[in-house]
Amino acid sequence: MNGTCFSAETTRAEALKHLVEKFRCAELEDPGREARLALCAAARLPPAALIAAPEAPLGAAAARLEGFATRRVSGEPLSKIVGRREFWGLALTVSRDVLDPRPETETLVEAARALFADRRLDQLRVLDLGVGSGALLCALLHEFVNARGLGVDVSAAAAEVARRNVAACGFADRAEIRVGSWADGVPGPFDLIVSNPPYIPTADIEVLSREVRDFDPRLALDGGIDGLAAYRIILPAAARLIAPDGLLLVEAGAGQAGAVMAIAAKAGFLELSTDRDLAGVERVVAARSPRTVGGCHLEGGVGLERVSAHE
Numbered sequence: 001m002n003g004t005c006f007s008a009e010t011t012r013a014e015a016l017k018h019l020v021e022k023f024r025c026a027e028l029e030d031p032g033r034e035a036r037l038a039l040c041a042a043a044r045l046p047p048a049a050l051i052a053a054p055e056a057p058l059g060a061a062a063a064r065l066e067g068f069a070t071r072r073v074s075g076e077p078l079s080k081i082v083g084r085r086e087f088w089g090l091a092l093t094v095s096r097d098v099l100d101p102r103p104e105t106e107t108l109v110e111a112a113r114a115l116f117a118d119r120r121l122d123q124l125r126v127l128d129l130g131v132g133s134g135a136l137l138c139a140l141l142h143e144f145v146n147a148r149g150l151g152v153d154v155s156a157a158a159a160e161v162a163r164r165n166v167a168a169c170g171f172a173d174r175a176e177i178r179v180g181s182w183a184d185g186v187p188g189p190f191d192l193i194v195s196n197p198p199y200i201p202t203a204d205i206e207v208l209s210r211e212v213r214d215f216d217p218r219l220a221l222d223g224g225i226d227g228l229a230a231y232r233i234i235l236p237a238a239a240r241l242i243a244p245d246g247l248l249l250v251e252a253g254a255g256q257a258g259a260v261m262a263i264a265a266k267a268g269f270l271e272l273s274t275d276r277d278l279a280g281v282e283r284v285v286a287a288r289s290p291r292t293v294g295g296c297h298l299e300g301g302v303g304l305e306r307v308s309a310h311e
Contacts, residue, residue, distance in 0.1 A: 005069060006062040013054035015039055015062075019069060026073045034078060041082045042068045075210035088139035092165045097157035099220040100212075101135035104277040105196055108249050108284045109139045111275045112192060115247055115286060119191075121146055127190040127241065128152070129182050129234055130197050132220060134162030140194065141171045149175040152186060155219060182233050188241035195238075196251040197230035199223040227253055231263050239267040239290050246289040257282035 006015055016039055023031035040047055042065035043058060071081050077100055079085040085094045087101040088109055094100055124147040128137040131151030141149055153159045159179045166175045200221045205213060223229055238248050248269060252260045261272045268290030277283035
């Protein structure tokens with residue numbers, strides 16, 4: 001193969017076998033799955049083509065596959081290599097400027113859908129603080145078909161990725177993406193405020209997997225000394241912006257839900273609850289508007305764990 005792993009004459013079956021071995025040696029978690037995905041992405045093939053025509057040569061895809069394999073072995077996630085990631089059934093663009101959307105974050109969308117089940121057709125106003133790729137905002141606009149959304153991110157590069165995803169999903173006429181620091185200058189009120197803020201304690205970033213540590217933006221990871229710095233800004237701001245009977249949903253790291261709930265309660269939020277992800281982690285903290293619940297002002301909140309749609 002002239003010093004490389006793949007040539008135009010390499011068959012799909014040969015390439016797949018070599019990729020699996022290469023990824024196994026690199027200690028990737030699921031080398032077979034990763035190899036199939038990489039081969040299909042590089043050759044621009046549907047998965048069925050690997051079964052239907054295993055002896056077909058790679059042709060012009062060989063050089064592209066070589067590059068994909070080298071980058072994946074170095075630790076770069078396949079989603080960042082191909083520039084695409086699926087979230088909530090939506091195909092999204094991703095880059096090294098945004099956090100890679102992860103399955104556990106879909107817990108937040110499930111919670112919103114459950115808690116606002118009777119408002120699915122309402123003309124909701126949605127605010128996503130730290131919009132990143134736009135994954136959450138796009139998923140929520142997909143679920144709440146008459147909603148309008150605003151996404152804010154301090155990173156201009158991330159905001160541009162979010163704009164592309166909003167447009168690609170067909171929501172450009174229902175969403176605006178702004179560059180800004182959290183809720184600074186954002187006018188309310190909003191019926192639904194969401195955020196997946198940075199929540200990794202600074203000292204823990206260096207021990208994260210290389211896929212996260214080296215290829216997700218530090219700005220989207222670093223939550224300060226205790227991982228809670230962003231919540232101390234977001235939750236009081238959200239309390240001022242949320243509409244009567246509005247809902248706040250924020251993602252939290254493992255073991256952080258109690259502390260996030262305490263910050264939310266101090267900001268005045270009511271009916272605090274949590275949702276667990278597939279791994280059993282209390283991943284989402286939900287809270288109601290501090291002003292009214294069902295039209296009546298309440299003085300205190302109730303702490304509880306709500307069974308999520310995962311269970």
